[in-house]
Amino acid sequence: MSTDPYPFQEISKTFEKIRGHIKSYELSDTQRVYPAIRTRLDEVRGLYLDWIDVYEEYRRGFEKANLTRALYPVARFLSSLGTGVEGSFFEVVKASVPIEVYFLVQYFYQEFKCDSNFVLAEGAEFESDTVFGEISRELERLNAPRPHGTQAETFLKKIDNDNYTKIYYDSVMFDSPLTWPLLLHEVFHDIYQKDNIASILKLPFTESWIPEVVIDLYAAMFFGPVYAVSLAKYHGRFPVRGGLLSHPSQGPRLYGLLQLLGDMTEKKRDFPETVRKIIEDSFKTVNDIWSHYRKEERDVQDRVKEVYERVRGPAAEFHKSKGLKTFEEYSKLGGESLGKDFERVASYLALGIPAAVNPRVLFNALVMSKTDPEYEYVGESLKKWRLSEIWAQIRRESQETLVS
Ligand SMILES: [Zn+2]
Numbered sequence: 001m002s003t004d005p006y007p008f009q010e011i012s013k014t015f016e017k018i019r020g021h022i023k024s025y026e027l028s029d030t031q032r033v034y035p036a037i038r039t040r041l042d043e044v045r046g047l048y049l050d051w052i053d054v055y056e057e058y059r060r061g062f063e064k065a066n067l068t069r070a071l072y073p074v075a076r077f078l079s080s081l082g083t084g085v086e087g088s089f090f091e092v093v094k095a096s097v098p099i100e101v102y103f104l105v106q107y108f109y110q111e112f113k114c115d116s117n118f119v120l121a122e123g124a125e126f127e128s129d130t131v132f133g134e135i136s137r138e139l140e141r142l143n144a145p146r147p148h149g150t151q152a153e154t155f156l157k158k159i160d161n162d163n164y165t166k167i168y169y170d171s172v173m174f175d176s177p178l179t180w181p182l183l184l185h186e187v188f189h190d191i192y193q194k195d196n197i198a199s200i201l202k203l204p205f206t207e208s209w210i211p212e213v214v215i216d217l218y219a220a221m222f223f224g225p226v227y228a229v230s231l232a233k234y235h236g237r238f239p240v241r242g243g244l245l246s247h248p249s250q251g252p253r254l255y256g257l258l259q260l261l262g263d264m265t266e267k268k269r270d271f272p273e274t275v276r277k278i279i280e281d282s283f284k285t286v287n288d289i290w291s292h293y294r295k296e297e298r299d300v301q302d303r304v305k306e307v308y309e310r311v312r313g314p315a316a317e318f319h320k321s322k323g324l325k326t327f328e329e330y331s332k333l334g335g336e337s338l339g340k341d342f343e344r345v346a347s348y349l350a351l352g353i354p355a356a357v358n359p360r361v362l363f364n365a366l367v368m369s370k371t372d373p374e375y376e377y378v379g380e381s382l383k384k385w386r387l388s389e390i391w392a393q394i395r396r397e398s399q400e401t402l403v404s
Contacts, residue, residue: 025093356384
């Protein structure tokens with residue numbers, strides 16, 4: 001009796017099992033309640049099913065090709081695949097961050113007129129990836145000629161076409177709303193690429209971390225002081241010293257944001273009183289954390305300051321080109337009535353009533369809260385704001401029909 005040295009039948013069964021897990025996974029009630037979010041999740045589920053199809057095609061191809069002994073590792077490799085697909089899918093559908101955080105991320109994309117398929121995913125840190133990127137990297141590890149005469153390439157192309165960006169948040173932070181503004185950093189990586197910000201800026205990109213700093217500054221100029229507070233608070237979890245090749249260490253990153261906050265502090269008379277307080281509180285929080293790193297990597301800190309000086313003008317222009325106001329312009333123009341909005345959030349927060357306000361007002365107002373706000377509260381606020389936006393839009397549209 002001969003045994004099959006390549007367990008291709010077994011591998012096929014495993015793939016089938018994984019396909020079943022992905023296909024039959026039931027979304028929760030909260031995931032299903034918003035049609036647009038349900039569509040996203042179902043579309044991304046489709047990509048993972050295509051992913052399994054790619055693997056099944058590979059398996060079939062190798063099975064036909066009569067593997068020589070030298071290709072034993074290929075069979076081993078194939079049988080180890082699949083767990084990656086399943087894990088990657090569950091990062092998305094089992095993410096524990098409130099579903100309303102999708103509204104926040106969608107708001108960033110919409111404001112900057114950047115169309116993107118995205119889903120939120122639970123991970124080890126704030127970062128982003130794509131489904132196509134993940135499968136491509138996994139396939140690169142396959143060090144054997146790819147089998148011919150299969151549909152694998154067709155399925156791969158489909159994944160590439162319908163690709164989804166996975167925006168990861170740090171799993172520990174799912175209930176820390178003051179870190180959620182960091183999701184904007186990940187969104188901005190997309191905007192940075194699609195709008196070719198690097199070439200607009202003509203910066204000497206001598207250090208590979210410069211885009212990171214540019215993104216921080218653009219994000220903070222849009223979203224306001226709370227962005228700097230987010231990064232500073234997150235720094236408490238990862239007090240990285242020395243930095244990486246791709247990112248400067250947190251000290252210099254915070255130093256860049258302190259320049260922006262410093263600028264705003266100088267112009268404080270132009271802002272409504274509540275906003276002034278938000279700027280001051282933010283400066284203090286960020287400065288306290290940064291001060292531990294004051295003496296470190298002075299050369300990098302100086303470089304970051306230079307980058308800030310160079311990008312603040314073009315960053316304001318970029319906002320204008322998108323029909324947007326920077327946080328500074330927005331809060332100056334809003335005057336005292338906008339100042340009242342910030343106050344209202346703070347008093348609502350004290351009473352535990354979710355406020356339906358724009359995310360820029362909501363999150364910046366949270367800076368004034370003494371303790372970390374309840375994440376359910378912030379989720380509810382985002383929900384109320386989103387619903388009020390939808391109502392306002394319906395009203396506008398019905399008025400337009402009446403007039404025309
Ligand atoms: Zn980044």
